[in-house]
Amino acid sequence: MRTGIGKTAAVAAALVLLLAGCGDGGGDSASAGGRTKVTVAALPLTDSAALYLARDRGLFTQEGLDVRIQPVQQSIQALPALAKGQVDVIASANYVTFLQADEKGTLDLRILAEGVRVAPHMMDVLVPKDSDIRTVADLAGKKVAVNILNNIQSLTLDAILDAKGVGRPVYRQIAFPQMGPALERGQVDAVHAVEPFDSAIQGELKARVLLDGGSAPVQSLPISGYVTTRTFAAEHPKQAAAFRRAIEAASKIAAQDPGAVREELPKYTKVTAGQAASIGLPAYPAATDVAQLRRLTELMKKQGLLTKSLDPATLLVK
Known part of the structure; x- marks a missing residue:
C-alpha cells in the first residue's frame, strides 16, 4: 500500500498555483443580498479533508457560500495573498507560521476554525x-x-x-x-x-x-487551522460564521467516519484509494478548543518561537 513517492511529488508539484492571479475572487459579491464568494488557499494534505468534505457534501452551499479552492504547496506561500486580501481564507494553515506573522505585525490574524490535531503516525x-x-x-x-x-x-x-x-x-x-x-x-x-x-x-x-511524530507529549496538539484576517472577519461576519459552521460540520463527519476522509483524499491529493486506506490520519476536532490552542502557544513561547505570551482566545472569530 505504501508506494508512489515519485507520483506523490509530481502531484504535489502540479498542485502548486501562483496566487498572483487569485485577486479577482477575493472581494466580489455573488449576489445582491451580500457576499457569498469565498476564496480558500489549501494544501493537498490530510489537514484539508474537512474543506473538501464540506465542498463535496454541499455544506458550503447549505450555508449560502460559493467557496473557490486554490491549491498551494506550502501555506506560507499564500500568506502574502491573505494579507493583501487576494484570498480570504487559508486552510490547513500551520499555526506556528501564522502566529509568528501576527506577532511580527505582518498579518492581523484571526482563526475561523481548527484544522487538525496531532494523532499517532500522522x-x-x-x-x-x-x-x-x-x-x-x-x-x-x-x-x-x-x-x-x-x-x-x-x-x-x-x-x-x-x-x-x-x-x-x-x-x-x-x-x-x-x-x-x-x-x-x-x-x-x-x-x-x-x-x-x-x-x-x-x-x-x-x-x-x-x-x-504524534507521540507524547504532543499528542492532540493543534497544528493547523482555517485562518483569515481581522479585516475579513470584521467586514464579513455572517460569511465567516457560515464558513466556520460548514467546516465544523465537516470535521465532525471526519472525526466520526474516518472512511469518509479516506474516500475524499484521492479526489484532491491524487493519492490512490489503496494508499488512502492505510495512511495515518490526524485528529479532526469538531470545535475549536482554546485550552488546546493555549498548549501550542505556550510551547512556542517555551521554545522561543514566540517572544511573548499570547492568549489565542483573542484571535478566535466568534
Missing part, C-alpha cells in the same frame, strides 16, 4: 532502511529534513526529544515532495514527513520509522 521521523541511526538518541546532531524551518515539525519533534532527555538534530528545510529523494541521496540523515508523503517514502525507499 507524521513520522524516517531513516533509510540501512541507517546506523537506531534510536532517537542517535538523532542528536544529525541532519533532519523538515518542510519549513522553526515550525510545527521542529517544534513537536524537539518537544518529544526534550521529554526523552536526548539531544536535538540539525534541521534542513526541504519541501515534502523532495524529502524522499533527499533521503535517498544521503543529503539528510532522516526526514520528518507528514502523510501522504510519509507512506510514500516508506513504500518507495523501504524507509524505517524511527519515531512516531
Whole structure:
C-alpha cells in the first residue's frame, strides 16, 4: 500500500498555483443580498479533508457560500495573498507560521476554525532502511529534513526529544515532495514527513520509522487551522460564521467516519484509494478548543518561537 513517492511529488508539484492571479475572487459579491464568494488557499494534505468534505457534501452551499479552492504547496506561500486580501481564507494553515506573522505585525490574524490535531503516525521521523541511526538518541546532531524551518515539525519533534532527555538534530528545510529523494541521496540523515508523503517514502525507499511524530507529549496538539484576517472577519461576519459552521460540520463527519476522509483524499491529493486506506490520519476536532490552542502557544513561547505570551482566545472569530 505504501508506494508512489515519485507520483506523490509530481502531484504535489502540479498542485502548486501562483496566487498572483487569485485577486479577482477575493472581494466580489455573488449576489445582491451580500457576499457569498469565498476564496480558500489549501494544501493537498490530510489537514484539508474537512474543506473538501464540506465542498463535496454541499455544506458550503447549505450555508449560502460559493467557496473557490486554490491549491498551494506550502501555506506560507499564500500568506502574502491573505494579507493583501487576494484570498480570504487559508486552510490547513500551520499555526506556528501564522502566529509568528501576527506577532511580527505582518498579518492581523484571526482563526475561523481548527484544522487538525496531532494523532499517532500522522507524521513520522524516517531513516533509510540501512541507517546506523537506531534510536532517537542517535538523532542528536544529525541532519533532519523538515518542510519549513522553526515550525510545527521542529517544534513537536524537539518537544518529544526534550521529554526523552536526548539531544536535538540539525534541521534542513526541504519541501515534502523532495524529502524522499533527499533521503535517498544521503543529503539528510532522516526526514520528518507528514502523510501522504510519509507512506510514500516508506513504500518507495523501504524507509524505517524511527519515531512516531504524534507521540507524547504532543499528542492532540493543534497544528493547523482555517485562518483569515481581522479585516475579513470584521467586514464579513455572517460569511465567516457560515464558513466556520460548514467546516465544523465537516470535521465532525471526519472525526466520526474516518472512511469518509479516506474516500475524499484521492479526489484532491491524487493519492490512490489503496494508499488512502492505510495512511495515518490526524485528529479532526469538531470545535475549536482554546485550552488546546493555549498548549501550542505556550510551547512556542517555551521554545522561543514566540517572544511573548499570547492568549489565542483573542484571535478566535466568534
